[in-house]
Amino acid sequence: MAGGWSKDGDVHEQIESTVQDELERARSHLPQGESLTHCEECGEAIPQARRDAVPGVRLCIACQRELDKQQSAISGYNRRGSKDSQLR
Template identity: 75%
Template sequence: MATGWAHDGAVQEQIDSTIDDAVQRARSQLPKGESLSHCEECGAKIPEARRAAVPGVRLCIACQSEQDKQQASYAGYNRRGSKDSQLR
């Protein structure tokens, strides 16, 4: 149920679009190709179990954790149409 000038289903379209963007971004960050035996960042050996579990892995667990923390700061877009959400 949309309000104002928005058409019916507009809220659901915003939700779907936000989810689609998040899935697209996550898929684009998946590793591709052959796994490395040593970390790209620090040169530490990547355990065989990790290379088997994550095809295309390029970072050790420590470096991957650090990269994940940095990417978590990405908040995405605010697609909510309420005036309150735009004032924050």
């Protein structure tokens, strides 16, 4: 159902675009390459089990947890110009 001046399907397209943007952002943050043996932030050893579970891992669990906290502060809303996102 369209609302205001929008065409049918516009809301669905905005939702799909937002989901695709978030997937691309998440994929761009996945580790790549060979896992490090020591954390690049604090220098602590990264356990072999973590290196096996997460190929390309670069941070120990504590540093990764801190990074995840910082990144979760990023608001996930549609940035494509919807009225709702302009009001935030």
